[in-house]
Amino acid sequence: MDKKIIAVVGATGSQGGGLARAILADTNGEFACRAITRDPSKEAAKALAASGADLVQADLDDVESLKKAFAGAYGAYCVTNFWEHFSGDKEKAQARNLAEAAKAAGLKHVIWSTLEDTRALMSADDKRMPFLQEKYRVPHFDAKAEADAHFAGLPVTLLVTSFYWDNLYAFGLGPKKGEDGTYGWVFPMGDKRLAGIAAEDIGKVAYGIFKAGSKYIGKTVGIASEFLTMDEMSAALTKKLGVSVKYNAVDADAYRGFGFPGADELGNMFQVYRDFEKEVVGARSADVTRELNPSTLSFDQWLDKYKSKIAL
Numbered sequence: 150m151d152k153k154i155i156a157v158v159g160a161t162g163s164q165g166g167g168l169a170r171a172i173l174a175d176t177n178g179e180f181a182c183r184a185i186t187r188d189p190s191k192e193a194a195k196a197l198a199a200s201g202a203d204l205v206q207a208d209l210d211d212v213e214s215l216k217k218a219f220a221g222a223y224g225a226y227c228v229t230n231f232w233e234h235f236s237g238d239k240e241k242a243q244a245r246n247l248a249e250a251a252k253a254a255g256l257k258h259v260i261w262s263t264l265e266d267t268r269a270l271m272s273a274d275d276k277r278m279p280f281l282q283e284k285y286r287v288p289h290f291d292a293k294a295e296a297d298a299h300f301a302g303l304p305v306t307l308l309v310t311s312f313y314w315d316n317l318y319a320f321g322l323g324p325k326k327g328e329d330g331t332y333g334w335v336f337p338m339g340d341k342r343l344a345g346i347a348a349e350d351i352g353k354v355a356y357g358i359f360k361a362g363s364k365y366i367g368k369t370v371g372i373a374s375e376f377l378t379m380d381e382m383s384a385a386l387t388k389k390l391g392v393s394v395k396y397n398a399v400d401a402d403a404y405r406g407f408g409f410p411g412a413d414e415l416g417n418m419f420q421v422y423r424d425f426e427k428e429v430v431g432a433r434s435a436d437v438t439r440e441l442n443p444s445t446l447s448f449d450q451w452l453d454k455y456k457s458k459i460a461l
């Protein structure tokens with residue numbers, strides 16, 4: 150029997166990579182992986198091809214290339230990478246291209262990797278955090294949420310993702326060594342819980358959604374593995390890394406002023422996680438996440454697997 154093709158955008162990255170590897174690992178499964186990349190010669194693409202993926206070149210900025218890449222597929226995993234350009238408007242334009250290509254190809258199931266619109270959580274005259282890029286509170290959340298509308302009319306599952314624990318090694322957000330030899334990390338999170346997950350598990354959950362057939366079409370699925378305070382995460386890091394890790398809560402304005410690229414954006418994002426803990430946690434279900442991917446790692450399990458990547 151011919152396998153149903155899933156066109157995986159971002160296959161060389163974290164989310165799409167997790168999905169591509171999940172499809173390829175399930176050799177008796179009903180799906181085949183079409184891995185989409187701008188550069189089939191890169192190592193991550195070649196590794197997928199070596200595991201059996203069909204590589205197809207396409208660019209999110211080029212809708213015609215996406216139409217070709219989606220043609221003949223059953224489904225597509227659609228993700229955009231805000232952090233490559235830091236522009237909410239560009240992210241929306243790329244999402245519009247994805248949706249247009251999905252419609253042109255007549256796909257049977259599309260997963261759009263999205264986040265919530267944080268502007269809905271506070272009134273427009275709320276002064277607790279600045280607007281960024283004129284109209285967003287957290288551009289990489291709000292732009293994705295706005296882009297949900299582009300997928301209307303498609304057989305779509307809106308997948309609301311969570312903070313990757315992998316940011317601790319891949320995004321410079323891990324604990325830093327202080328002068329006294331202990332490790333510290335700073336967030337404007339107060340004592341509130343952060344919705345977290347291993348990046349690889351997002352793709353595995355997406356695979357579960359495709360495998361479930363029509364069950365999640367037309368649905369929004371919010372996922373996270375665990376909801377942990379920074380003190381709880383610090384205690385786990387201390388135990389697993391064998392060094393003392395202490396969390397320092399700072400004010401969101403102070404964090405926004407740190408000056409690294411994206412500090413204002415992340416300051417707003419962590420403040421949303423802090424000030425709207427109930428809403429953010431409530432929009433995600435660890436139970437549904439585990440139903441869709443029973444092997445979803447806990448933070449302790451994630452540390453066992455990835456702690457050597459955290460630079461000390």
Ligand SMILES: NC(=O)c1ccc[n+]([C@@H]2O[C@H](COP(=O)([O-])OP(=O)(O)OC[C@H]3O[C@@H](n4cnc5c(N)ncnc54)[C@H](OP(=O)(O)O)[C@@H]3O)[C@@H](O)[C@H]2O)c1
Binds near residue numbers: 165208316
């Ligand atoms: N970090 C977090 O905690 C977190 C949490 C939730 C959501 N997110 C969201 O996750 C998104 C990024 O996903 P990720 O972490 O899986 O990405 P990633 O690991 O940084 O990799 C980026 C992927 O996007 C592809 N890509 C980027 N621009 C493209 C373009 N113009 N045309 C075609 N492909 C393009 C790249 O493919 P090629 O380079 O091979 O072409 C690559 O596969 C961001 O928008 C972010 O907001 C992140």
